[in-house]
Amino acid sequence: MAYLWLIPILLVSLINGTIGRPLYPLPGKLQHKHKEPLQSFRPYNIAHRGSNGEIPEETVPAYMRAIEEGADFIETDILASKDGKLICFHDVALDDITNVADHKEFANRKATYEVQGKNMTGWFIVDFTLDELKSLRLKQRYEFRDQQYNGKFEIITFEEFISIALDANRIVGIYPEIKSPVFINQHVKWSDGKKFEDKFVETLLKYGYKGAYKSKEWQEQPVFIQSFAPSSLIHVSSLTSSPKILLIDNINIPTQDTNQTYAEITSDSYFSYIKNYVVGIGPLKDTIVPPMNNYLSTATDLVAKAHAHNLQVHPYTYKNENKFLHFNFHQDPYAEYDFWINVIGIDGLFTDFTGVFINIKNGHPL
Numbered sequence: 001m002a003y004l005w006l007i008p009i010l011l012v013s014l015i016n017g018t019i020g021r022p023l024y025p026l027p028g029k030l031q032h033k034h035k036e037p038l039q040s041f042r043p044y045n046i047a048h049r050g051s052n053g054e055i056p057e058e059t060v061p062a063y064m065r066a067i068e069e070g071a072d073f074i075e076t077d078i079l080a081s082k083d084g085k086l087i088c089f090h091d092v093a094l095d096d097i098t099n100v101a102d103h104k105e106f107a108n109r110k111a112t113y114e115v116q117g118k119n120m121t122g123w124f125i126v127d128f129t130l131d132e133l134k135s136l137r138l139k140q141r142y143e144f145r146d147q148q149y150n151g152k153f154e155i156i157t158f159e160e161f162i163s164i165a166l167d168a169n170r171i172v173g174i175y176p177e178i179k180s181p182v183f184i185n186q187h188v189k190w191s192d193g194k195k196f197e198d199k200f201v202e203t204l205l206k207y208g209y210k211g212a213y214k215s216k217e218w219q220e221q222p223v224f225i226q227s228f229a230p231s232s233l234i235h236v237s238s239l240t241s242s243p244k245i246l247l248i249d250n251i252n253i254p255t256q257d258t259n260q261t262y263a264e265i266t267s268d269s270y271f272s273y274i275k276n277y278v279v280g281i282g283p284l285k286d287t288i289v290p291p292m293n294n295y296l297s298t299a300t301d302l303v304a305k306a307h308a309h310n311l312q313v314h315p316y317t318y319k320n321e322n323k324f325l326h327f328n329f330h331q332d333p334y335a336e337y338d339f340w341i342n343v344i345g346i347d348g349l350f351t352d353f354t355g356v357f358i359n360i361k362n363g364h365p366l
């Protein structure tokens with residue numbers, strides 16, 4: 001065990017050595033036929049925005065760390081730049097996790113746009129070209145997490161993200177989200193008249209992501225396409241048979257495209273319909289087991305209902321810090337994973353701490 005402390009240091013020196021040079025040659029170099037396959041003995045370990053509990057989200061080092069720690073899937077949000085390039089970034093505005101405010105040349109780029117029914121002011125991704133976005137540096141989203149990497153890493157493209165997965169020395173899946181499609185299609189236009197969702201699928205196909213869930217092609221290059229927008233998932237169903245996951249937001253938030261309520265999209269009749277397009281749902285975990293005074297209350301029937309329709313359930317987001325753990329788990333993240341895997345019976349989960357989840361063997365903490 002004594003040498004384990006060395007790993008982060010080695011990783012960081014590797015990372016520091018790559019700054020300023022192209023991150024990855026495109027496309028991925030390794031052949032998948034010699035690689036260790038995706039595990040199937042426990043629910044999927046989905047590295048939420050990479051190992052973002054440790055390293056700023058959706059950066060090369062965060063994804064490399066997640067792979068090193070045993071992620072089955074690396075997860076990302078896809079948005080589009082002003083010049084139509086697909087990039088990995090969660091927020092439609094750059095303000096919270098980049099140094100855009102320090103770039104005087106972009107001071108006049110601040111704007112106000114309506115985003116999901118609310119006016120928001122900030123520096124919006126859709127007003128910056130890819131080159132301009134690449135000049136920014138990312139920082140850690142939460143002040144209670146490690147700040148040492150702030151200002152070091154850049155925004156990456158969807159293609160760079162794919163290359164990280166393809167270059168891994170074992171099979172690592174990708175889990176990209178069609179993020180804020182209503183907003184992106186409003187503000188970004190492609191010269192060929194295609195939509196954001198079309199460009200998203202074109203990129204996956206270009207790098208060989210295809211085939212239904214558990215098909216041979218899928219096992220070699222696993223992918224789940226995720227979105228909160230049902231109409232985006234239905235649209236891409238006509239373009240690719242890759243498996244899709246419908247994300248489900250909090251109970252008071254309507255869908256951004258079809259303005260449907262939580263009750264509507266979690267009903268039996270809706271599951272009967274949407275299962276023609278998706279292989280599962282990705283709900284906010286507190287909607288499955290609602291907390292009360294930071295203790296868990298009785299679980300809803302959402303998981304049973306989804307399973308009855310042969311839909312997988314991949315809840316989000318698991319965070320190790322005490323402030324996110326309900327009191328039932330007595331400050332032990334392993335107790336939380338144990339509960340969700342063995343009591344609730346989920347099929348995969350989005351975690352900020354890939355390395356902790358990997359220490360679950362056959363569904364039990366080590």
Ligand SMILES: *[C@@H]1O[C@H](CO)[C@@H](O)[C@H](O)[C@H]1NC(C)=O
Nearest residue numbers: 112113114115117118119120
């Ligand atoms: C946003 O601001 C514009 C311009 O002031 C206004 O016309 C619009 O109604 C506002 N939208 C919302 C949702 O407040």
Ligand SMILES: *[C@@H]1O[C@H](CO)[C@@H](O)[C@H](O)[C@H]1NC(C)=O
Nearest residue numbers: 116117254255258259260261
């Ligand atoms: C969305 O639906 C609600 C009712 O559930 C309605 O009050 C609201 O006006 C609708 N919003 C839009 C943008 O259609």
